[in-house]
Amino acid sequence: MELTAASPFNLVENAWDLKKLMLMNKLVMVYSDRITSNSFEFLMQLAEDKLQHLNTNLKNKKKILHILVEAIQNIAQHGHKDKNNTVASLFVIGMDDEHHFFVLTGNTIPNSSEPYLRDKLDHLNSLSAEELRNLHKKRIQSPAYTAKGGAGLGFIDMMRKAKSKIDYYFATVDKDHKFFTYKVNIADNDKEET
């Protein structure tokens, strides 16, 4: 993937704009680099520190970190590796408002993976909490791990923890690849209590 800027962009002069963009969108943590199977330990530590600093309640903190582990391992196992054996990735923890956290990840995939992912996520998004629970029970008992080592449970588990649907988008990278982004919105757990 070769990216060329349409016009020169001076990062030193525009760094404040980048920072403002993060602040205005309440982005707690943004990581844009290669993701490997070892990245999640580092990202988990960083996220834990950040969430601690924000005094995030334990319920949300655990949900976010749990989703982080699944999302990162998902990318490391299934993301499209380039010739340097790395996956172009993006990982974001942010807040839609002061009560709603989200976890967003993006990674490059071959075009051929899009229909499968679309079908899978549309199907999961159509299920009720009880149906998701039943599907989880079925999958966890199926004998085989998926070909790349996952248990086929990642998205189901993220949705059960988040108690909400997953938003997704496929942006075109080049003629053979898409940038697959999905956002797990964590439902407001304490709404009833406040």
Next chain:
Amino acid sequence: MQNLDLQATSTTPAIEFNAASGLLSISGRCIHENPPQMFQVINDWLKEYVQLPRPFTVLRINLEYFNTSSSKCILDFLKTLKKIEDTGNHLEVIWIYHEDDEDMKQSGEDFSELTDIPFEYVEYN
């Protein structure tokens, strides 16, 4: 038979399996990216233990996090351990979780239902 003691790491739990007393404990994080490899040692020990278990076996599980690939291994582990009941031995599983961690409680309930082992639930704060 030998006890099994494994130190916790940032991605694997502490394992304390005492063959003489029948007290087994799994605690910490279970988020290794290749759980079947990690569970190999545990399963080898367990296969030997279920051949000749203590009359009373107590398993304490206190997990902070576990990933979905590990959940399959945990389920298989529990199913194997349940076999000791076939020979008239007693099994007790204690599922320990933080009082605010409703997801961890739910996971315990899922495992209990899937294995048909009634868990005892213990909250901490």
